[in-house]
Amino acid sequence: MRLAVVDTERCIGCQSCMFACSRRQQEGGLASSCLGVKSIGGMERGFMVIVCRACDNPPCAKICPTNALTPRDGGGVKLDIAKCIGCGRCKDACIIGAVFWNDERDKPMICIHCGYCVKFCPHGVLKLEKTREVKQ
Amino acid sequence: MNSSYLPSNILYIDLSNNKFWIEERPEVFEQYLGGTGVAIQLLKEQCPPGCDPFSPENPIILAIGPLTGLFPLASKTIAMFKSPHTGNLGESHCGGRSAIAIRLAGYGAIVIKGRSSNPTYLAIHNDKIHFRDASTIWGMESVFTVGRIIRENEPGSGLRTIMRIGSAGEREVTYASVTTETYRHFGRLGLGAVFGSKRLKALVISGKHSLNIKDKTSYQKLYDDVYQSAVNSPVMQKYHDLGTAENILPLNEIGGLPIKNLQLTRFEDAQKISGEVMAREYLGRRLACSHCPIGCIHIAALREPYGDEPYFYKTSMICYDYEPMYALGTILGISEPESYLKLMDEVEKRGLDSMSTGVVLAWATEAFEKGIITQNETNGIQLRWGDYKNYIEAVKSIVNKTNEFFHALAKGVDYAASQYGGKEFALSFMGNEMPGYHTGPAAHIGVFIGARHSHLDNAGYGIDQKILVNRHLTPTELVEQLLTEEYWRQILSSLTICFFARGVYTPKIVRNTLHSVGYDLTENDLRKIGEEIHHEKYKFKTREGFHIDDYHIPNRIFDTPTPIGQFNRDFLIDAVKILKEKISEW
Known part of the structure; x- marks a missing residue:
């Protein structure tokens, strides 16, 4: 299963999904959130909803010098936090900015595609899908 | 109580000397929760008696609460200051990204004093505070352009608030507002003019701290209850629909x-x-x-x-x-x-x-x-x-x-x-222009006796439409109803819960959410705290020269019939007497 963005135009920018992600990790606030919602230069123009796309051959894992990030079955990556040295190369390698950074722990935050955030999107912006649906 | 769950850090900024410092004040959050309750204490401490609203001494207080960043709809920031519009208590509430940004930057309140020697904007990114030269954007015609420029100039996209003033604030129009996120405002009572008098063009705040949770299991459950009740409530749905x-x-x-x-x-x-x-x-x-x-x-x-x-x-x-x-x-x-x-x-x-x-x-x-x-x-x-x-x-x-x-x-x-001239049709209450409700006596008396002369202080328009259309209330009963509502709203605004969510945050839910961040309060305790906060506001007003007898209600209010008939002047006079007695007891 992987997390997907259905339609960013439905997003009202409430960021409930970001808070849900933190809560799943037993935290409040946003330090550990693994997805992001921000305006496209002014809220009147709508929002970017940034989630891990679960790439088949993930650049973040390829660049990791310690094998802390490894490809996960079905797409995306797994993080072995014990191996991570916090170098930040994974973050730079993700061109959509979906490797988030926890400044308090100085470690990357990696989406595990659990879908908890989907339950807290009031307008159906997010969904979990089995395989990537390619729109024709 | 364990104060690690409270937003106890207060950031003080002195614009006159480009200095800042942080003080930990858990006791004020323990006693007065946050938002309005904390802000009025800080205003009392920081605003010298008789202070000119446009002087450097007039503080700008911004406060959030202990539920902000933990529970949905605790999304307002409370601003307090001495109002240049009424010359007395200034209190204004604003949403946008402001409350979350302040809390996740690590603060429960921000106090801004002094006056900058040249136009400045403040950038607060977590514990980094920058005094930026705003000369280039001072005098810019559109507040929208100012927002665009600061967006490009500062980090924290998605996690920040950009509070800014327009030319009205710079020129000290006494009802100038502060705009955040283009569409939300500290609208009423002239906070924008106070920014302008300090040569403070804008305030950017960003942060993404984590927040501790006391009891993780009960927190999740309680969150889900509040969230579900918010998204499934027909009362909330109307705010989303039309x-x-x-x-x-x-x-x-x-x-x-x-x-x-x-x-x-x-x-x-x-x-x-x-x-x-x-x-x-x-x-x-x-x-x-x-x-x-x-x-x-x-x-x-x-x-x-x-x-x-x-x-x-x-x-x-x-x-x-x-x-x-x-x-x-x-x-x-x-x-x-x-x-x-x-x-x-x-x-x-x-x-x-x-x-x-x-x-x-x-x-x-x-x-x-x-x-x-x-x-x-x-x-x-x-x-x-x-x-x-x-x-x-x-x-x-x-x-x-x-x-x-x-x-x-x-x-x-x-x-x-x-x-x-034309006082008889100058529609204001204690210096603040009237809101859009001519529903009956409760709307007007509510604004008149409300601590910030806002229709949201006690929602008298609701009493008109729900009660007075059906039955008569004596002035005593009406004043009691208005005050009871206003006391409870002090709790909501101290927790910086949006008033639109007042139906979601029942006294029981408020008590439980507070319990989850370490407060052990009964519903009765909450009501007492609400009442105390309200009285603290009135004490500040009295200190700054508020006299209930100084009122002037324009004739137009009495002459134009309301849905429940003509508003009777004697009824108002009785209500004033009742309030006057109460104020003397506070």
Whole structure:
């Protein structure tokens, strides 16, 4: 299963999904959130909803010098936090900015595609899908 | 209690000396929760008695609460300051991303004092505080442009608030607002002018801290309950659907909608500017504040041709809500949505409070109609009901204070009427221009006795429509009802819960959410704290020269019938007496 963005135009920018992600990790606030919602230069123009796309051959894992990030079955990556040295190369390698950074722990935050955030999107912006649906 | 769950850090900023420091004050959050409760304590400490609102000594206090960042809809920031508009307690609430940004930058409150020697904007990114030179953006015509520039110049996209003032704030129009995230405001009582007097153009705050949770299991469960009750409640749904604009038709129907400076309370043209029409013809996007799943913010898309060449258009995204539609619409006799939107856009661009601006223009129009003022005063601008183009010119003249008359208008309707006459139709209560409810005595008495003279202090308009239409209340009963509501609202605003969510945050839910962050309070304790916070506000008002006997209620309020009949002056006098006795006990 992987997390997907259905339609960013439905997003009202409430960021409930970001808070849900933190809560799943037993935290409040946003330090550990693994997805992001921000305006496209002014809220009147709508929002970017940034989630891990679960790439088949993930650049973040390829660049990791310690094998802390490894490809996960079905797409995306797994993080072995014990191996991570916090170098930040994974973050730079993700061109959509979906490797988030926890400044308090100085470690990357990696989406595990659990879908908890989907339950807290009031307008159906997010969904979990089995395989990537390619729109024709 | 364990204060690690509280937002105890207070950031102090001294603009005169470019200094800042942080103090930990858990005790004030323990005793007064946050928001309004904490802000009034800080205001008492920081604002010297008798302080001139435009002096460097007047503090700007911004406070959030212990639920902010943990529970949905605790999404407001409470600002307190001495108001340059009324010369007394200034309190204004704002959403957007402001509350989340302050909490996740690591603060429970921010206190700004002093005056910068040159235009400045403050950038607060977690524990890094920058005093940035704002000379280049000072005097810029549009507050929208200021927002764009700061967005490009600062980090923290998605996690930040950008509070900024327009030219109205720079020029100290006493009802200038502070805008955040383009569409939300610290609207009332002139916080923008206080920013301007400090040469503070903007305040950017960003942060993404984590927050500790005391009992993780019960927190998740409680969160889900609050969230589900918010998204499934029909009461909340109306804020998302048509938004507050849905009030236009029902208020018109009962005859409680102020039109043409409250000479009328219903008109056929209400159909043209209803919430339904706005949604059908103009609604372009709905937005939410951070950590609020409702999305009550309604933005209209207005497409206009430039006119100087073919096929050349601009599309403006302009906010609408009931109160600005009343103030920049119906009270000015404007019933064309496009006219309202264009006037609203101008008011937003300059950074004025839409409600005070509309009431000021409505008084000026009637004064012009009656010949109390002429084109000599208005510099040739013909003020006529419904004529939005001339209203736009008048707005520019107010901000630029182009002559003595517009200078007076820039100080509000009370001041203008004191200089030119027409007090009997200058619609304000204790110096603050009236909101859009002529529903009955409770609406007006509520604004009159409310600590910040806002319709949201105690929602008297609700008592009119729910109780007084059916049965009589004595003045004592009415004052008791209004105060009971206002006491409870001190708890909500101390937790910085949006008043739209008052049905979600019942006393039981409030107690439980507070329990989850370490407070052990009964519902009765909460009511007592609410009452105390309210009394603290009144004590500040009294300290700053508030006398209940100094009131003036314009005749128009009594002359124009409400849906429940004519508002009786004796009823008001009795209510004042009751309040006066109470104040002496506080």
